[in-house]
Amino acid sequence: MAQMNMTQALNSAMDVMLGRDPAVVLMGEDIGYFGGVFRVTDGLQRKYGAHRVLDTPIAEGGIVAAAIGMAVNGLRPVAEIQFADYIYPGFDQITSELARLRYRSAGDFYAPVTIRTPCGGGIRGGQTHSQSPEAVFTHVCGLKVLMPSNPYDAKGLLIAAIEDDDPVIFFEPKRLYNGPFDGDPAKPASPWSTHPKGEVPEGHYRVPLGKAEIVRPGRDLTIVSYGTMVHVAAAAASAAGLDAEIVDVRSLVPLDADTICESVRKTGRCVIAHEATRFSGFGAELLSVIQEECFWDLQAPIQRVTGWDTPYPHAFEWEYFPSPARFATAFRTVMEPA
Amino acid sequence: MNFPYYSVWFNENQHSGGHGRKLTNMPRSPRLHLPPTPARPGESPDFSYLQLSPAGAVPRPDVNVRARDIGYLSLELVRVLDDAHDAVGPWHPHLDAAELQVGLRHMLLTRIYDDRMQRNQRSGKITFYMRSLGEEAVSVAQCMALRPGDMLFPSYRNQGLHIARGLPLVDMMCQLLSNTRDMCKGRQLPVMYHSAAQRLFSISGNLATQFPQAVGWAMAAAIKGEDDLAAAWIGEGSSAEADFHHALLFAAVYQAPVILNLVNNQWAISTFQGYAGGEQRSFAARGPGYGIAGVRVDGNDFLAVHAVTQWAAERARIGAGPTLIELVTYRAAAHSTSDDPSRYRAKDDYAHWPLGDPIERLKAHLIKHAGWTEERHRSLVEELDAQVTASWKEAVTHGTLADGPRLDPDLMFEDVFKVMPPNLERQRAAMHAERSDARWRK
Numbered sequence: 001m002a003q004m005n006m007t008q009a010l011n012s013a014m015d016v017m018l019g020r021d022p023a024v025v026l027m028g029e030d031i032g033y034f035g036g037v038f039r040v041t042d043g044l045q046r047k048y049g050a051h052r053v054l055d056t057p058i059a060e061g062g063i064v065a066a067a068i069g070m071a072v073n074g075l076r077p078v079a080e081i082q083f084a085d086y087i088y089p090g091f092d093q094i095t096s097e098l099a100r101l102r103y104r105s106a107g108d109f110y111a112p113v114t115i116r117t118p119c120g121g122g123i124r125g126g127q128t129h130s131q132s133p134e135a136v137f138t139h140v141c142g143l144k145v146l147m148p149s150n151p152y153d154a155k156g157l158l159i160a161a162i163e164d165d166d167p168v169i170f171f172e173p174k175r176l177y178n179g180p181f182d183g184d185p186a187k188p189a190s191p192w193s194t195h196p197k198g199e200v201p202e203g204h205y206r207v208p209l210g211k212a213e214i215v216r217p218g219r220d221l222t223i224v225s226y227g228t229m230v231h232v233a234a235a236a237a238s239a240a241g242l243d244a245e246i247v248d249v250r251s252l253v254p255l256d257a258d259t260i261c262e263s264v265r266k267t268g269r270c271v272i273a274h275e276a277t278r279f280s281g282f283g284a285e286l287l288s289v290i291q292e293e294c295f296w297d298l299q300a301p302i303q304r305v306t307g308w309d310t311p312y313p314h315a316f317e318w319e320y321f322p323s324p325a326r327f328a329t330a331f332r333t334v335m336e337p338a
Numbered sequence: 339m340n341f342p343y344y345s346v347w348f349n350e351n352q353h354s355g356g357h358g359r360k361l362t363n364m365p366r367s368p369r370l371h372l373p374p375t376p377a378r379p380g381e382s383p384d385f386s387y388l389q390l391s392p393a394g395a396v397p398r399p400d401v402n403v404r405a406r407d408i409g410y411l412s413l414e415l416v417r418v419l420d421d422a423h424d425a426v427g428p429w430h431p432h433l434d435a436a437e438l439q440v441g442l443r444h445m446l447l448t449r450i451y452d453d454r455m456q457r458n459q460r461s462g463k464i465t466f467y468m469r470s471l472g473e474e475a476v477s478v479a480q481c482m483a484l485r486p487g488d489m490l491f492p493s494y495r496n497q498g499l500h501i502a503r504g505l506p507l508v509d510m511m512c513q514l515l516s517n518t519r520d521m522c523k524g525r526q527l528p529v530m531y532h533s534a535a536q537r538l539f540s541i542s543g544n545l546a547t548q549f550p551q552a553v554g555w556a557m558a559a560a561i562k563g564e565d566d567l568a569a570a571w572i573g574e575g576s577s578a579e580a581d582f583h584h585a586l587l588f589a590a591v592y593q594a595p596v597i598l599n600l601v602n603n604q605w606a607i608s609t610f611q612g613y614a615g616g617e618q619r620s621f622a623a624r625g626p627g628y629g630i631a632g633v634r635v636d637g638n639d640f641l642a643v644h645a646v647t648q649w650a651a652e653r654a655r656i657g658a659g660p661t662l663i664e665l666v667t668y669r670a671a672a673h674s675t676s677d678d679p680s681r682y683r684a685k686d687d688y689a690h691w692p693l694g695d696p697i698e699r700l701k702a703h704l705i706k707h708a709g710w711t712e713e714r715h716r717s718l719v720e721e722l723d724a725q726v727t728a729s730w731k732e733a734v735t736h737g738t739l740a741d742g743p744r745l746d747p748d749l750m751f752e753d754v755f756k757v758m759p760p761n762l763e764r765q766r767a768a769m770h771a772e773r774s775d776a777r778w779r780k
Contacts, residue, residue, distance in 0.1 A: 022364045033378065034608030034682050051368035057578030057614050058545060058606055074361050086544065089579060124465045126527035128543030279761065308765045310754050314465070315516035315524025315739070319747040325772040 004200040005192040006177045009151035010040050010116070013158035014078060016204050018048045021076060024162060027054040027063060028080030028116075037082060038118055038177055060090035064115065068098055071111035078162055084119035084171060085131045098167045099142030114161045114168045119147070120228050120275050121307075122175035122185070122321060126314035132227070132276035132307070137169045138252050138285065144209060145252040147171040149230040150180070150197030153250055156207030164209060173227040173275075181228055182235035183324050185317075210254035214263065218245035221269035221334055224260055224286055226250060229273040229305070229322060236327035242335070252282055260286070261293040268299040271330045275322060278306035299337075303330035373612030377684035385692050388666070389413070389620070393420035394427025398645075401653040405631045412622035412632030415666060418641035423702040431645040435708035441482055441640055442704060445474040445697050447722045448498040451507060452671075454726050455514060459528075459675045463738055464514045466528045470495045472670030472688060475640045475696035476571075476601055478502045483647035484569060484597075489559075491539045491552040491570035493601070494529050495669075499571075503536045507726065511733035517745065519736040523753070524745045546572055546579035549598065553588045556596035556660075567595040567654045569647075574614045574621055574664075575606020586628040586662065595654035597647065598625075598662045601637065603669035608682035625662035637665030638696040641703075666693065747773070 035042030192198030477498025625632025
């Protein structure tokens, strides 16, 4: 085991896979010589060569399209889109092509592409460096969609994603790269070395796709979340004096409805939290699944804690970010006696 | 048609499908071409790849020439200022001394402003900044060659356009500060200025997206029978995006009155221009590829940039078609305050850049030919320095992110739509409740 922050854990996942599998190639803007603007691919070009860790033109549509072609011809590309906010030029290639190649060719062609992309706010990135567009992709049939909340999961899930034969969109909450974040920007940052999930095996291991994790057992209510909000939720529940069971979804598609619903049946109360905007957000899907499966066990209406339905504003970052105060409001509603 | 997939490692998901040859060993002799980068850290600067033409050497065709007859303009390099600081050749724009001094003033102000705002970012007063060091002639000379009615679609490194168009420094600084006088009402990262009154379009923050929008603006001008034109700026790195190609195609198809400016400053963060497609042929040559005029110009030569822009503007205004201008320059500073170029390029690169510094070159020309002196230059620098100081002093009275008056967070919910829908009204009310919830206040 080693101490790793999320950047190092992701780097280690790709290092392991480049070393194990000659078909794995990395590609993206500034990822090669420079090692990526967030340093996630640092040192990998030096170690594996410029033909396996490719710098690319600034053309997300081109990156995804070329990755598809390379994958069809026997490679296993891991493409980085520098910010999730920049993924949209690749949208047609992802949704119309990557997601449906297997289906339209009846399985004769497929493209095992992993697309990594940093998402989320809390770094003063304004409207073009803060978005969480996961729901845009969970709505597309044929894509697997992941978002880890800690270094251990980040590495294990990325390895599993690369090994998976289906396309995977892998969101990296950039606010978590260097440490967990409990939602209070005034507090000094704490490093991953203070967190048990900063302990990461150096070699190969997988965190399976389609498995949620109960990161904290509890009796009062269930909080279903993923990414940065897992940590904010835990802090908010603890501040509110609630014994919350916190489910880290991790794998949005495929979704582990069993783990989530089992927890909600047990507690009878549920808050769903994500950083992305509320309307048609992934929380709406989670809420529907829980309502369909757990209706008769619910003691109160399910509540959502989300970003507002506006672009991510530069000056009002902390009024926008789903704060512990927003959780407190949801807790009050969901904890009302039935 | 099922081939066993290459993988022998992961037996539990047995692969099948695809058509690729099985790859079981590390590739030994890859044949993929990778564009070379001339000088990485620790290496000597090398600009031998750069195709230069002598000042004055490139012919200047009539503005109504057919694009197919001027392919050479996209491969040569239009230059006016020579090494002796004289203005030579057919592109000499013959601007009067007063106009040249205005150009020098705008370039200097841009540089001093940049330098000060960079330091303000370093001391934590603003969150982010991007300098245009070494590229000042591009924005300033081009803006001065256009008319006030022409619509400008700047990129994020074109602050010289805003300065030359006369946008008050205080307004620009208030945008950087996201304060109560911020034209973007706190919604945008620093440097994403706009001014509807001065016809400076809102900067997106996403790359290349505005290049084809400028073509649409120009198409509308043509539809309405107006003679204003549009001008847009893009970096050579961003020209890899499909938007660039959409722009050229639509400009060519509709012969739109637009000037498409590609600022080739050699670097896209850490990535050399070869990776944007500059290795095999000039960026300007993409113009003729689409059937529009392409001109390659020394971007650090104020006179050449002005002359080429004026030529393209006249051409657009008489309906002779769009022009793609490649401005060859060098990004002397970091990409942004989040970047550190010492990690990926030779340390003293800019000192060896063969096209020199745009301000020094115009200054030397003015001293030789237009009665400018070192003394006048010094006092101009002092004057502009004082102007930036006074503007900053005024700007911070409207608030900073840390203290002073603050924008009303209610503004976050406005302008998503013209009229606020009920769900946003509810969310705004919820935010009020959150903010008055004292337990969660700092």
